[in-house]
Amino acid sequence: MYREFVTVLRRELLKFVRVPIWIAAAFVIPVLYLVLFGQAFDLGALFPSGAGGDTYVSDALLGAPDYFSYFAVGMIAFVTLSMSLYAGTGVLFDRQLGTHQRILATPAPRSALFGGILTFRAFSAAWPAFLCLAVAVLLVHVPGMVGLSANAGIGAIGLAEILAAEALLALMFTALFLSFGYVLPSNEAYFGIVTILNLPILFTSNALFPQSTMPAWMQTVTAYNPVSLAVNVMRMNLFGTAAYYPYPADVYLLRLLRWAAALITIALVLSSRALRVP
Amino acid sequence: MTEAIRTEALGKIYPGGAVALADVNLSVRRGEIFGFLGPNGAGKTTTISILTTLLQPTAGTAAIDGIDVVEHPDRIRRKIGLVFQRSTADDTLTGRENLEIAAGLYGLAPAEARSRIRAILERLDLGEAADRLVRGYSGGMRRRLEIAAGIVHEPELLFLDEPTLGLDPQGRAQFWEYIRDLRARQSMTIFLTTHYLDEADQLSDRIAIIDGGRLLTAGTPAGLKDELGAGRVDLRARGGDGSVARVLRELPGVTAVERVGEDGAYRLTVSHLDQVVPAIVRSCDAAGIDLASISTRRPSLEEVFLTITGRQYDAGLEPERADRGGA
Numbered sequence: 017m018y019r020e021f022v023t024v025l026r027r028e029l030l031k032f033v034r035v036p037i038w039i040a041a042a043f044v045i046p047v048l049y050l051v052l053f054g055q056a057f058d059l060g061a062l063f064p065s066g067a068g069g070d071t072y073v074s075d076a077l078l079g080a081p082d083y084f085s086y087f088a089v090g091m092i093a094f095v096t097l098s099m100s101l102y103a104g105t106g107v108l109f110d111r112q113l114g115t116h117q118r119i120l121a122t123p124a125p126r127s128a129l130f131g132g133i134l135t136f137r138a139f140s141a142a143w144p145a146f147l148c149l150a151v152a153v154l155l156v157h158v159p160g161m162v163g164l165s166a167n168a169g170i171g172a173i174g175l176a177e178i179l180a181a182e183a184l185l186a187l188m189f190t191a192l193f194l195s196f197g198y199v200l201p202s203n204e205a206y207f208g209i210v211t212i213l214n215l216p217i218l219f220t221s222n223a224l225f226p227q228s229t230m231p232a233w234m235q236t237v238t239a240y241n242p243v244s245l246a247v248n249v250m251r252m253n254l255f256g257t258a259a260y261y262p263y264p265a266d267v268y269l270l271r272l273l274r275w276a277a278a279l280i281t282i283a284l285v286l287s288s289r290a291l292r293v294p
Numbered sequence: 295m296t297e298a299i300r301t302e303a304l305g306k307i308y309p310g311g312a313v314a315l316a317d318v319n320l321s322v323r324r325g326e327i328f329g330f331l332g333p334n335g336a337g338k339t340t341t342i343s344i345l346t347t348l349l350q351p352t353a354g355t356a357a358i359d360g361i362d363v364v365e366h367p368d369r370i371r372r373k374i375g376l377v378f379q380r381s382t383a384d385d386t387l388t389g390r391e392n393l394e395i396a397a398g399l400y401g402l403a404p405a406e407a408r409s410r411i412r413a414i415l416e417r418l419d420l421g422e423a424a425d426r427l428v429r430g431y432s433g434g435m436r437r438r439l440e441i442a443a444g445i446v447h448e449p450e451l452l453f454l455d456e457p458t459l460g461l462d463p464q465g466r467a468q469f470w471e472y473i474r475d476l477r478a479r480q481s482m483t484i485f486l487t488t489h490y491l492d493e494a495d496q497l498s499d500r501i502a503i504i505d506g507g508r509l510l511t512a513g514t515p516a517g518l519k520d521e522l523g524a525g526r527v528d529l530r531a532r533g534g535d536g537s538v539a540r541v542l543r544e545l546p547g548v549t550a551v552e553r554v555g556e557d558g559a560y561r562l563t564v565s566h567l568d569q570v571v572p573a574i575v576r577s578c579d580a581a582g583i584d585l586a587s588i589s590t591r592r593p594s595l596e597e598v599f600l601t602i603t604g605r606q607y608d609a610g611l612e613p614e615r616a617d618r619g620g621a
Contacts, residue, residue, distance in 0.1 A: 023398025027384065034386035115382040121346045122399040123371035
């Protein structure tokens with residue numbers, strides 16, 4: 017089991033590092049997104065200073081120091097979501113080439129096949145986020161730096177909660193879309209589903225826009241969106257603004273855990289059929 | 295001794311109701327090369343998919359070395375190797391890395407895998423290219439790498455699904471040299487499907503012909519041709535232009551006489567080659583016809599196929615879809 021798992025992991029890693037553009041993308045995309053979108057769109061600038069405008073913005077952003085910081089955390093979660101949505105592409109191509117069938121004809125445990133890809137893909141989806149957050153936390157201690165501003169008082173528990181939220185977000189979507197790679201009949205079907213789900217998941221979350229500015233029905237959806245849940249945990253810890261949120265971090269983490277359990281269960285049911293687990 | 299492969303009344307009906315396989319009884323002996331022939335959609339890939347645990351049959355049983363493929367897929371998977379018609383290697387990995395992955399999926403220890411892989415690469419003339427990316431490999435090299443991946447765990451039984459499809463004649467000849475060499479060294483049983491009848495004819499110890507999901511016949515290539523009995527006789531004779539053709543036509547067992555060219559050459563289609571030749575000689579003697587030369591030709595496997603299925607063999611068509619067992 018262990019040997020086969022490591023083999024699958026190694027195959028994923030080798031395929032990944034042989035395409036330099038992917039490595040570049042993993043590092044550049046989050047930074048690029050942050051710089052381009054965050055700088056271009058400053059929500060704070062829409063409101064006049066004074067006359068209660070500042071307080072309004074601060075409340076809408078749930079205490080985030082500025083819109084860029086607010087947005088940056090949302091973007092980090094979005095990059096994780098986007099990367100996760102492509103988790104099934106490798107399997108999809110393997111099925112077309114016949115590689116998948118050859119692998120299925122080996123005695124490798126099916127759990128090692130699924131688990132190996134899941135581990136690598138979830139890690140590669142969460143990696144850019146970890147990188148950005150690490151940089152943000154480090155920058156706190158560099159005088160004169162402006163950017164994604166983290167709370168200097170962030171502790172080990174706060175960091176652990178951030179990592180847990182990110183990891184759960186990456187795992188649940190990676191598992192789900194990996195299973196889509198096993199069961200969907202064609203590339204078109206797969207990428208169709210990615211296209212259909214990607215932006216709606218983003219726009220019904222509070223990743224980019226404050227929840228309080230949304231219509232009531234959408235606020236309800238947003239409150240349960242797993243991307244919102246992860247973003248809430250990250251923002252309240254990173255900015256030290258837990259007081260602005262109706263629930264403490266562990267409530268959001270528990271909800272994320274429920275989402276992860278549900279989506280991973282669906283993924284296992286779908287893929288175990290395709291993988292013919294006896 | 296148990297057979298390498300045995301199927302009893304094996305059948306497969308796909309969910310849509312299409313009958314892919316019906317009542318197939320196969321018996322493959324240990325150590326032989328078994329050729330499995332049939333046109334597109336005949337059920338070849340379905341059969342291989344069931345035998346390699348990639349597809350569940352809907353009727354009958356299939357066993358490898360006496361082990362049921364449905365009940366013990368894991369035990370079967372350790373015994374078999376699979377070489378597909380298309381390249382299934384990862385392009386962006388080297389040949390050696392591809393084989394290391396293949397070995398790892400069989401749970402081989404890295405140290406043992408390394409030495410085995412080194413030996414296999416040498417034997418298949420891939421030693422020099424081993425550390426280059428597969429992307430730069432030629433068609434023949436990819437085929438050899440595919441065999442290497444299929445035998446890295448030293449299977450007792452190797453399945454080759456249209457292994458030489460798309461290779462030029464030289465490439466095919468070379469491919470078979472490697473396979474013969476491997477069999478000589480490791481006493482593997484080889485189950486082969488092919489579109490090329492001549493290939494099956496030359497290589498297989500025994501063959502089976504399948505069409506429309508049903509097994510039509512099985513036996514040695516020579517045996518099948520003998521069973522069919524049909525053949526061709528070419529002869530050259532002198533002595534009265536009209537009478538030669540008339541005498542030949544009247545012989546029992548001669549189904550057609552055709553004059554070829556102007557110098558007394560004739561081509562006969564006969565139903566029982568063995569009995570007809572002495573009769574030709576005797577009749578010509580009796581009729582005062584001077585028989586200058588006579589030669590016979592056994593039927594080709596193509597003719598066997600034509601006779602059994604009632605249609606021409608369509609070797610030039612597209613191969614069956616590679617996406618096996620997806621349903």
